[in-house]
Amino acid sequence: MIAALTVSFVILLIEFSVQAQGGLQKGFYSSTCPRAEEIVRSTVEKYFNSDSTIAAGLLRLHFHDCFVQGCDGSVLISGASAERSAVQNLGLRGFEVVDDAKSELEATCPGVVSCADVLALAARDAVDLSDGPSWSVPLGRRDGLVSSASDATSLPSPTDSVAVQRQKFADKGLTDHDLVTLVGAHTIGQTACVFVRYRLYNFTATGNADPTINQAFLGQLQTICPHDDGDFSNRVALDKGSMTKFDASYFKNVRDGNGVLESDQRLWEDDATHDIVGNYAGNLRGLLGLRFAYEFSKAMIKLSSVGVKTGTDGQIRTTCSKFN
Structure with a gap:
């Protein structure tokens, strides 16, 4: 109730x-x-x-x-x-x-x-x-x-720095707050190991793992995405422990070093986005837990208004996969 x-x-x-x-x-x-x-x-x-x-x-x-x-x-x-x-x-x-x-x-x-x-x-x-x-x-x-x-x-790319992410979002009229909030969509879904493996075995060509990955989580990721594995079908959940439920646990994972994509984990390391991640991560339950849900909805309305064509601009396609 x-x-x-x-x-x-x-x-x-x-x-x-x-x-x-x-x-x-x-x-x-x-x-x-x-x-x-x-x-x-x-x-x-x-x-x-x-x-x-x-x-x-x-x-x-x-x-x-x-x-x-x-x-x-x-x-x-x-x-x-x-x-x-x-x-x-x-x-x-x-x-x-x-x-x-x-x-x-x-x-x-x-x-x-x-x-x-x-x-x-x-x-x-x-x-x-x-x-x-x-x-x-x-x-x-x-x-x-x-x-x-x-x-x-x-x-945006999984390897983008926060500076690059910020610019790409700004080009669409979206703020740092919009950036962090919309990336929270990673609370559901998966990614292919090909976008993660370099963080696990040869980050920045050092032959070592990305040091920002939580050590316990690193072992889990390496099990899912073995080194030199040629199977491109292997996939890993973007939100550890809550892949199918849309909630704020994604931000807790990023805060704790359990971000899967490099671009996600960098949001915790950057001064401009750190506090936004922290605010979402610290409000998983109760009425305060509504913050992410509310802010995500607002950000989606803003995103879905980017560069829209209205009035007589464009067309109404009969079939979505081809122009009239």
Whole structure:
């Protein structure tokens, strides 16, 4: 009962915080496609019930979309030189979820709901289904007309220093606080050992492990990701002990030297981001534990408004994987 009231309180706070951003607005499809959000939610839930790890995939897919060309569905376009074919986007998941939701939307209200909006809604629903917060998604995005693999260089990398991460986020109008909060999405999901192994065996070409890794955790990581292992399918949870639950434990792990990605662990070492991580890490329970949920929701609304196309800009794709 207390948990239910707590979640309701978070949602209420977020409702008050939602404002029209970048030409987007709450309830955009209320008259033109009133079942739009219901259709997306039911599609995401169907896939989530079969494989809960799809939640992290959808969240990452939306993030990668917004960081290149803005939140315009450009990452959904298929093709040899399209954005999704870039090395930085290898391993992206959730395309079939968006495609299925879009197909049902086209059958219900053709030519109305953009693929970019479907993706923004799917990311929200993925977090909610993972016991995370929910929020009202301002809608009205239109789909972009450009999708190029060469533009993916703006995406953050696991090896980025905090300075580089800061600049990439700042280029999108996002602050240090937004950076730390949004990276908290790593509370769900996994990464491939190929992005971790260098920290375990030959960090900065010294032949040693990254000294910031907790020694007990180092042994666990080396077991999961053996040295010179040619199996590229090995994966490690980004949030030790809480991979499928959307919570603030990710920050406790970073604080304690249990960050999996170098870029994550560096957030604890940097003066500008240290206190933000510490504040989230120290508030895992009770009403204060709502801080991350509330701040993440606000940051996602801000992220999903980056570079949006509205009005007559862009198009409403019939099929998400190709331009009309």
